Amino acid sequence: MRGIDFDERSGRIGHLLTDEERIPGDALLGVGSYAVVVAAPR
Numbered sequence: 001m002r003g004i005d006f007d008e009r010s011g012r013i014g015h016l017l018t019d020e021e022r023i024p025g026d027a028l029l030g031v032g033s034y035a036v037v038v039a040a041p042r
Helices: none
Strands: 003-006 013-017 022-024 028-031 036-038
8 A cells, every 4th residue: 555645634534545546435444454454346
């Protein structure tokens, strides 16, 4: 993962940024010490 795009006022995650794509923040399911888990697109 390259970074996180978030709203500084609310703290809401807008997108997770990777080298290949921008993943919507609503797809974020969990964060662990070794992985970020996101829902697969429908």
